[in-house]
Amino acid sequence: MPDFSNLKSKKVLVSGGAGFIGSNLCEALLQHGANVTCLDNFATGKRENIEPFFSNPEFTLIEGDIRDVETCRKACENQDFVLHQAALGSVPRSINDPITSNEVNVGGFLKMLVAAKDAGVTRFVYAASSSTYGDSESLPKVEDVIGKPLSPYAITKYVDELYADVFKRTYDFDTIGLRYFNVFGRRQDPNGAYAAVIPKFVMKLMANESPVINGGGEYSRDFTYIDNVVLMNLLALTSDNPEAQNEVYNTAFGERTTLNDLVKYLKEYLSEFDPRIADVEVKYGDYRKGDVPHSLASIDKAKILLNYNPQFSMKEGLKEAVTWYWNNLK
Numbered sequence: 001m002p003d004f005s006n007l008k009s010k011k012v013l014v015s016g017g018a019g020f021i022g023s024n025l026c027e028a029l030l031q032h033g034a035n036v037t038c039l040d041n042f043a044t045g046k047r048e049n050i051e052p053f054f055s056n057p058e059f060t061l062i063e064g065d066i067r068d069v070e071t072c073r074k075a076c077e078n079q080d081f082v083l084h085q086a087a088l089g090s091v092p093r094s095i096n097d098p099i100t101s102n103e104v105n106v107g108g109f110l111k112m113l114v115a116a117k118d119a120g121v122t123r124f125v126y127a128a129s130s131s132t133y134g135d136s137e138s139l140p141k142v143e144d145v146i147g148k149p150l151s152p153y154a155i156t157k158y159v160d161e162l163y164a165d166v167f168k169r170t171y172d173f174d175t176i177g178l179r180y181f182n183v184f185g186r187r188q189d190p191n192g193a194y195a196a197v198i199p200k201f202v203m204k205l206m207a208n209e210s211p212v213i214n215g216g217g218e219y220s221r222d223f224t225y226i227d228n229v230v231l232m233n234l235l236a237l238t239s240d241n242p243e244a245q246n247e248v249y250n251t252a253f254g255e256r257t258t259l260n261d262l263v264k265y266l267k268e269y270l271s272e273f274d275p276r277i278a279d280v281e282v283k284y285g286d287y288r289k290g291d292v293p294h295s296l297a298s299i300d301k302a303k304i305l306l307n308y309n310p311q312f313s314m315k316e317g318l319k320e321a322v323t324w325y326w327n328n329l330k
């Protein structure tokens with residue numbers, strides 16, 4: 001683990017800090033001695049994700065909405081750094097309600113950018129997305145080669161990158177965008193219509209029920225364990241490489257796993273807790289609109305410019321995640 005002692009006593013705002021990734025970022029920042037403010041409206045985040053931090057004097061919660069610029073200004077006041085995570089995730093959600101996804105993911109992003117710039121924040125690191133690669137078929141994905149967006153969600157995340165770029169050109173405001181690739185791990189919400197595939201499948205298997213794969217199971221993803229994502233965020237916040245600023249980075253492990261293999265590994269790891277899970281059959285459903293067939297990141301840019309060296313392979317992360325779900329949600 002690199003030395004993050006320079007985070008000590010830094011004031012960091014984490015928007016979306018009550019969510020899956022945001023709460024893990026809050027936790028890591030507090031461990032490194034930072035002063036953390038979480039801004040969240042609990043649209044999808046949960047109070048229980050951040051409850052353990054309430055007793056820490058270095059932690060502050062602002063309950064508010066990034067669609068309100070005054071809330072963003074209040075939250076950015078006196079902050080050194082911002083880790084902007086607040087957004088409405090999920091491709092299907094954005095297909096069902098593109099207006100709200102746009103209002104939060106684009107409108108809210110712009111308000112956070114303006115508020116952070118005006119408050120003199122020196123590092124603004126934001127959650128971008130691998131969905132920006134859209135219909136580009138080239139593998140592995142390299143940051144400069146993107147296709148056309150395949151969903152309203154993908155548009156919102158791409159527009160954020162365009163705004164960030166323009167804020168450098170027009171206001172000389174520095175940002176770093178992290179294109180996350182299918183992040184998974186502790187505290188990722190398994191419930192609801194828009195749950196991500198790993199927690200959804202874990203819950204099904206723990207209940208000895210069949211997970212349903214959309215399509216034939218040959219689609220693949222660069223599933224990325226949360227601790228690798230936390231590492232990237234901390235590197236982006238603390239990097240003293242001037243060339244690393246105003247760039248976007250793939251945030252992934254750099255290997256792809258098919259959905260069929262994913263289920264195979266989940267069954268293997270979960271059957272150590274309950275042997276019956278090894279016999280649960282998989283079901284197959286229709287392909288989903290907006291899903292890209294394959295996703296695999298090149299992580300060379302992050303390795304070179306940010307010294308990123310992911311610590312957890314997909315399988316190592318999966319074992320950790322499965323154990324967390326078994327101990328906490330079974």
Ligand SMILES: NC(=O)c1ccc[n+]([C@@H]2O[C@H](COP(=O)([O-])OP(=O)(O)OC[C@H]3O[C@@H](n4cnc5c(N)ncnc54)[C@H](O)[C@@H]3O)[C@@H](O)[C@H]2O)c1
Pocket residue numbers: 015016017018019020021022039040041042043044045046064065066067084085086087088089090104108127128129130179180181182183184189
């Ligand atoms: N999880 C992934 O695999 C993945 C992949 C690519 C990008 N991302 C991006 O990473 C970020 C975090 O995602 P996550 O998986 O932790 O999702 P999450 O839903 O757990 O976290 C998002 C957080 O933002 C908050 N939020 C939503 N709208 C808000 C608003 N208007 N004002 C204030 N807070 C608001 C939610 O309450 C929640 O706590 C998002 O920007 C998401 O688009 C995630």
